[in-house]
C-alpha cells in the first residue's frame with residue numbers, strides 16, 4: 001500500500017504549487033479568517049491504518065459533513081419514517097436555498113441541504129434536550145472513529161447562532177408547514193452545535209470505514225443503510241455541485257463549508273480531505289481537485 005502515500009504526497013505537492021485555494025466561508029465569522037492555503041488528506045484502509053499528508057492531526061470544523069452522522073443517528077432512532085418528512089432527490093439548489101420548500105409544501109428534497117438537515121436533527125431531537133441529541137451524535141462519531149477525542153467548538157456554534165439568519169428562516173418556514181416537531185430555536189441550537197464538531201482528517205477517515213463497509217470497521221451500520229447513504233452522498237452530497245463531483249471524482253462524498261470532505265470508496269478505503277478555501281458551490285476547492293486526482297490515480301471511481 002506504499003503507493004497510496006506516494007500518490008498523496010505527489011497530489012499534495014501539485015495542489016500546493018497551483019496555489020488555487022478559494023476563500024474560506026465568509027458567513028461564519030469564526031471560519032472566515034482561516035488561512036486557505038492548507039491541505040490535509042488521510043486515507044484509511046481495511047486494516048484500519050491511515051496514510052496521510054499535511055496537517056492530518058489538526059482539528060477542523062466538519063460543518064455539513066456532520067449531516068451524514070446526524071442522518072445515521074436519526075435513522076437509528078426513527079427508522080425509515082424519516083423519509084416521510086424529507087426526500088432523497090438531488091435539489092439542484094445551493095445548500096441554504098429556501099426556494100423549493102414552498103412548492104413542495106415544506107418537505108426538503110434531501111437530508112443534506114440545510115432544510116433537510118434541520119428536519120433530520122429535529123427528528124433526532126424528538127422532544128429531548130438538545131444536549132441529549134448532541135451526545136448521541138458525538139457518541140456515534142466517536143464510536144465510528146474509535147476515538148473519544150472529538151469535541152464541539154462552542155465558539156463556532158455561537159458564531160453561527162449569532163449570524164445564521166438564513167437557517168433561522170428555513171427552520172421557521174419548515175415549522176409553518178408542520179415539519180418541525182420541536183421549537184425552532186431548540187432544533188437550530190442542536191443543528192449549529194452539530195455543525196461545530198471538530199475532527200482531524202485521520203479521525204474523519206476512520207469514521208468513514210463503516211460507510212465503506214471495511215472489514216475491520218465497528219459494526220454500526222447495516223449494509224443496506226450504508227449502501228443507501230452512499231447513494232445519497234453521490235447524488236446530493238455536494239448540493240448543486242453533486243453532478244460535477246460525481247463526474248470528476250466518481251465517488252460518494254459529503255462536503256462541509258469548513259473545507260472538509262468525506263469520500264467513500266465502497267469496499268476499499270475511506271478518505272478525508274481538508275482544505276478550507278471553497279468553490280462556488282461552498283465545497284472545498286482544492287479538496288475537490290485532490291479527490292479527483294486521488295480517485296483517478298488509484299483507479300477508485302465506482303464507474
Ligand code: DON
Nearest residue numbers: 063064095195255256257282
Ligand atoms: O448551516 C450552515 O450553513 C453551516 N453550518 C453548514 C453548511 C455547510 O457546511 C454547507 N456545505 N458545504
